[in-house]
Structures are given as structure tokens and as C-alpha cells.
Amino acid sequence: MNLAQFPRRRYTTGSTPIQPLNRLSDLLGGPSLYIKRDDMLGLAGGGNKARKLEFLMADAIAQGADMVITCGAVQSNHCRLTLAAAVQEGLQCHLVIEERVPGSYRPDASGNNFLFHLMGVDGMTVVPPDTNMMLAMQEVAERLSRQGRRPYIIPGGGSNAIGATGYIACADELESQLFDEALNIDTVVCASGSGGTHAGLVAGFHGSNSRIPVVGINVRFPKEQQEDTIYRLASEAADRVGVLSVIPRENVVCFDEYVGPGYSLPTSEMVEAVNLVARLEGILLDPVYTGKAMAGLIGLIRQGYFTKSQRVLFLHTGGWPALFAYTDLFYADWARNQ
Numbered sequence: 001m002n003l004a005q006f007p008r009r010r011y012t013t014g015s016t017p018i019q020p021l022n023r024l025s026d027l028l029g030g031p032s033l034y035i036k037r038d039d040m041l042g043l044a045g046g047g048n049k050a051r052k053l054e055f056l057m058a059d060a061i062a063q064g065a066d067m068v069i070t071c072g073a074v075q076s077n078h079c080r081l082t083l084a085a086a087v088q089e090g091l092q093c094h095l096v097i098e099e100r101v102p103g104s105y106r107p108d109a110s111g112n113n114f115l116f117h118l119m120g121v122d123g124m125t126v127v128p129p130d131t132n133m134m135l136a137m138q139e140v141a142e143r144l145s146r147q148g149r150r151p152y153i154i155p156g157g158g159s160n161a162i163g164a165t166g167y168i169a170c171a172d173e174l175e176s177q178l179f180d181e182a183l184n185i186d187t188v189v190c191a192s193g194s195g196g197t198h199a200g201l202v203a204g205f206h207g208s209n210s211r212i213p214v215v216g217i218n219v220r221f222p223k224e225q226q227e228d229t230i231y232r233l234a235s236e237a238a239d240r241v242g243v244l245s246v247i248p249r250e251n252v253v254c255f256d257e258y259v260g261p262g263y264s265l266p267t268s269e270m271v272e273a274v275n276l277v278a279r280l281e282g283i284l285l286d287p288v289y290t291g292k293a294m295a296g297l298i299g300l301i302r303q304g305y306f307t308k309s310q311r312v313l314f315l316h317t318g319g320w321p322a323l324f325a326y327t328d329l330f331y332a333d334w335a336r337n338q
């Protein structure tokens with residue numbers, strides 16, 4: 001793999017830290033837990049989309065775009081970070097927002113929605129649940145093209161082969177950090193949503209022959225469907241960067257037991273995980289992705305999926321700005337458990 005051949009913008013200086021989660025590991029009685037702080041990536045508020053956008057924005061600029069269009073849910077971290085990258089690059093940005101949970105869109109909501117407006121989003125289109133988002137973005141693109149703009153469409157979550165290249169680069173960064181720090185990790189655990197993060201890691205670890213297994217904790221889709229998506233995307237991304245051997249299907253592992261009632265809908269395990277990590281480690285998880293992914297890691301530990309002597313690395317994919325749209329949920333939980 002020669003990642004230097006692909007156009008890339010840089011939004012983060014250096015590598016994100018890997019830290020031990022000593023107090024959480026002690027509480028759970030092992031395995032030894034570590035966290036990679038991709039919540040400390042660059043752009044406004046950090047998070048995993050910053051790595052994908054390094055390659056996606058470079059492609060947009062190479063194609064002569066003067067604006068980007070992307071999509072996401074009402075509290076989308078991906079929309080926040082795409083807008084931040086566009087602002088930094090001097091491009092316009094139009095967001096197509098899917099009201100996935102009926103009634104969940106409020107124009108004056110806090111969290112990421114507030115940040116869309118603070119960073120001066122150039123346009124927002126809100127569409128109902130189960131809209132074909134690619135079609136909706138193409139309609140916006142056609143309208144704006146007729147007005148003389150040159151739009152570039154970034155798919156939901158930045159999850160195509162170009163965006164997933166950001167997480168092939170992350171796999172590379174992680175391996176060299178582990179080598180430098182003489183740390184041998186048995187498994188990486190991450191949230192699995194639109195899939196570019198999980199798929200990029202699978203492709204990267206396969207391409208380098210490091211054989212570090214990746215466990216994805218689903219935040220939206222059933223196991224089979226998500227594994228198929230991840231496998232297809234990992235294969236496409238591996239192909240793009242010149243990995244010659246085929247990725248074994250069994251390298252893609254997803255758990256869907258921690259989604260709860262649906263995407264972005266709270267579970268008590270998520271609330272427990274967000275509370276625990278805040279109070280034991282001083283690290284902020286989010287309610288939609290990393291809270292459920294950490295609930296998955298804790299659940300798997302409690303059911304004996306990992307042995308006490310293993311070392312497991314949790315990928316913190318960001319998302320904490322969405323916490324401010326969920327304060328009522330946490331206040332109610334604390335009131336009940338006083």
C-alpha cells in the first residue's frame with residue numbers, strides 16, 4: 001500500500017493518542033483496555049469523519065468543486081465535520097438532513113444542529129425518514145448546478161472507498177504507534193455505522209498483514225446486513241489502495257445486540273457506559289455511537305468474549321457535541337439513581 005499516491009488534505013497534526021483505561025479495566029476485572037482518541041482529531045470538535053474528509057475534500061478540490069453536499073441525521077457529526085472542512089477550504093456546504101426518528105428535527109436544537117448554524121451552513125434541506133439520500137443530494141446538486149455552482153457529493157458518513165482510505169491510514173498509524181510503544185493489542189473494537197471506519201480498519205490490517213481482529217458494534221442495522229456492507233466496502237477500499245489478496249469474509253465481525261430500539265434511540269446500557277467512562281476516565285462518549293459501542297464492549301466483557309489477560313483497544317470515534325442534545329435523558333437517569 002502506498003497511501004502517499006492519493007491526494008490528501010491534512011486536518012490533524014500528528015497521531016491521536018493511545019491511552020490505557022486503567023480505572024475502567026479495574027472495575028470490569030480485565031481485560032486491559034486502551035483507547036485511541038480519534039475524538040481528538042482536527043476540525044470542529046474532532047471525530048472519525050475528519051480522517052475520511054482528508055481524502056474526500058482533496059478529491060473534491062482536485063475535481064474543481066466550489067461546494068460540497070452531504071447528508072446525515074438531525075445530530076450528524078459527519079455533517080458538522082464536513083461543514084467545518086468546507087469552511088476551512090473556502091467551499092460552500094449544503095446539508096440534506098434526514099429526520100430518521102419522526103418528529104426529531106427541531107430547527108433550534110442544541111448539539112451539532114446548533115454548530116451547523118454557528119459555522120454558517122449555506123443551505124439545509126430536511127427530508128422524511130427512509131428518503132433515498134443519494135437521490136435527494138443529486139436533486140440539490142442539479143438545482144445548484146443550474147445556478148452555476150460546481151457541487152461535489154459526499155455520501156452519508158463519508159463512507160465510500162475514498163473516505164474509507166482515511167481508516168486504512170488510521171490502521172497504519174495505529175500499527176506504528178503500537179510498535180513504538182511496544183504494545184501488543186489483541187482486538188480493536190469500534191462503532192459500525194455507515195461503515196467506512198470499520199471497513200477501512202479491516203482493509204488496512206489485512207493489507208499490512210498485521211492480523212489484528214476488528215469487532216464492530218452496530219448502531220443501526222442488523223448483523224448480516226452490516227457485515228455485508230462492511231465486507232463490500234473493505235474490499236473496494238483495499239482494491240483502491242492496491243491490496244492484492246482477497247479479504248477473508250470472516251475478518252468482518254459485527255454485533256447488533258446493542259442497537260436497542262433503533263438508531264440514535266437511547267438504551268440503559270448506553271447511559272451506563274457514557275456515565276462510567278466520564279466518571280472513571282474523564283472521557284466524553286456520545287449517545288448515538290461511542291456510548292453504544294462502549295456498551296457493546298462492556299457487554300462482551302461481561303459475557304466472557306474476551307479473556308482477562310487480553311489487551312483490547314477501543315476506538316473513540318468522537319461525537320461528544322451531540323451530548324448537549326441529550327441532557328434531559330442524563331438528568332432523568334441521575335435523578336432516578338440518586
Ligand SMILES: *Cc1c(COP(=O)(O)O)cnc(C)c1O
Nearest residue numbers: 193194195196197289317318319
Ligand atoms: C459516524 C460516526 C461513527 C460511525 O462511523 P462509520 O464510519 O459511519 O461507521 C462512529 N462514531 C461517531 C461519533 C460518528 O460520528
